[in-house]
Amino acid sequence: MEEGETARVKVVASLDLFADFARQVGGDRLNVSNLIPAGADPHTYEPVPSRVAKLTKADLVIVNGLRLEAALEDVIEENTPSSTPIVELSEGLPAISSDDHDGNPHLWLDVQNAIAYVERIRDALVEIDPAGAETYRANADSYLAELRTLDAEVATAIDSIPSDRRKLVTFHDAFSYLAQRYGLQVVDVVVASPGKEPSAKDVANLVDAIAAEEVPAVFKEPQFNARILELAADDAGVEVCTLYSGTLDKKVNTYVKLMRFNARELARCLG
Ligand SMILES: [Zn+2]
Incomplete structure (x- = not known):
């Protein structure tokens, strides 16, 4: 030392x-x-x-x-x-x-x-x-x-998204505070709590929700396997984008970079 x-x-x-x-x-x-x-x-x-x-x-x-x-x-x-x-x-x-x-x-x-x-x-x-x-x-x-x-x-980045497209479908229920602060609507999540496997019915409901709400894109998170979200997005014909929730990596290695990445990704994929 x-x-x-x-x-x-x-x-x-x-x-x-x-x-x-x-x-x-x-x-x-x-x-x-x-x-x-x-x-x-x-x-x-x-x-x-x-x-x-x-x-x-x-x-x-x-x-x-x-x-x-x-x-x-x-x-x-x-x-x-x-x-x-x-x-x-x-x-x-x-x-x-x-x-x-x-x-x-x-x-x-x-x-x-x-x-x-x-x-x-x-x-x-x-x-x-x-x-x-x-x-x-x-x-x-x-x-x-x-x-x-x-x-x-x-706030400025999310304000640029038309209000009827400010809809979130994410892997787990991590974005309620972001949604509440910056004016987004949480439509659905793949799992209520990480560690639980979604059922076939959960996935079918997810596909229905994406279609019914006309969600422009869905968001995976880097720390979770995105397979189910990719299948649902494929079925619904929408893009899979990325949001960071609770962990950093080499590219996004500070809180400020995490929020900045999320804001840009939301504007890019929903806007
Ligand atoms: Zn979490």
């Missing part, structure tokens, strides 16, 4: 998206890692020992809550030191109800909620590392300004 490395504040976030938020706020003061690797599905991912080991040394743990990390909850509880705060980013924010959760967990796809997440991370860092307060506040201020610009940019 390099000189100075040990002195850094160790932050473990569940998703790479939240690790990105922490890096934006903490910069060089932090050593940030994520439990769920890029490209994995947060709902069902079970962590490997090397990632769990990071928890035992963490100064701060960041999770979403609302059962997003259902498969990780016990691991986090058992391995986080009792003196280490666990920040639940969605806590107290207005949640949209969903079929099999207390609330739909994907709040960050509305940039206003991402802003609340970042403010919460900033406050937690100031609390555990007061010596860095000025740095955290200054970094957060400039990042929050970037997010407010992003919010307007996403």
Whole structure:
């Protein structure tokens, strides 16, 4: 380990998206890692020992809550030191109800909620590392300004889509907050919850919904097998496009890039 490395504040976030938020706020003061690797599905991912080991040394743990990390909850509880705060980013924010959760967990796809997440991370860092307060506040201020610009940019892109074409069919139920904030309608999803297999009837209903609502395109997500969505799109004669929901990759490797990609893809495929 390099000189100075040990002195850094160790932050473990569940998703790479939240690790990105922490890096934006903490910069060089932090050593940030994520439990769920890029490209994995947060709902069902079970962590490997090397990632769990990071928890035992963490100064701060960041999770979403609302059962997003259902498969990780016990691991986090058992391995986080009792003196280490666990920040639940969605806590107290207005949640949209969903079929099999207390609330739909994907709040960050509305940039206003991402802003609340970042403010919460900033406050937690100031609390555990007061010596860095000025740095955290200054970094957060400039990042929050970037997010407010992003919010307007996403709104403008979606406003360019004719209102009768602002319809979403996606793999899983991740885009309700995006739809609510920017004026889209969620028509259907392939699975109510990842990890469950859709039945033949579900797929038939999906094809019917795409046709009945005259949905211009459907959206796969990089972390899920798109076969069923491709079959349904083929049957209905519409294009398959891509939206990112909860995980990054090499090309789309920050939250800002994720939202920007989604906004452009929505405008391209629905507009
Ligand atoms: Zn999800």
